[in-house]
């Protein structure tokens with residue numbers, strides 16, 4: 120949903136500010152495209168991330184995954200909210216790899232903001248990646264395979 124920063128809670132506004140602040144940590148000498156992220160963990164800890172590019176372009180890591188890997192390394196596994204910011208006036212959406220990476224840890228709110236405007240998009244990890252392949256997909260596969268094996272076993276007896 121498109122909105123403006125004034126419609127966010129005070130906490131959410133401050134989180135967008137943290138994402139904007141994290142943009143200054145970007146290592147983006149090739150594109151000049153700074154991205155910042157601020158991730159709220161289940162216990163309330165806030166972890167920031169920025170994009171870090173590489174001369175081997177494919178080795179680049181986005182701000183969203185940068186925040187997430189820091190959080191995971193600190194032991195966090197559940198998340199409440201992620202804010203992402205760029206210099207684009209219209210909020211910029213996470214790339215496909217990040218959408219997949221973020222949804223691994225469930226459905227939580229995502230706020231997309233800007234360092235140059237008050238425009239905001241409010242969404243969720245599922246909103247960003249409908250019909251996602253998730254850990255549940257693998258669990259369902261295992262369960263269904265077990266059921267099929269069980270049914271085949273019953274036919275033989």
Ligand SMILES: [Zn+2]
Pocket residue numbers: 181182183184213214215216217218
């Ligand atoms: Zn990305």
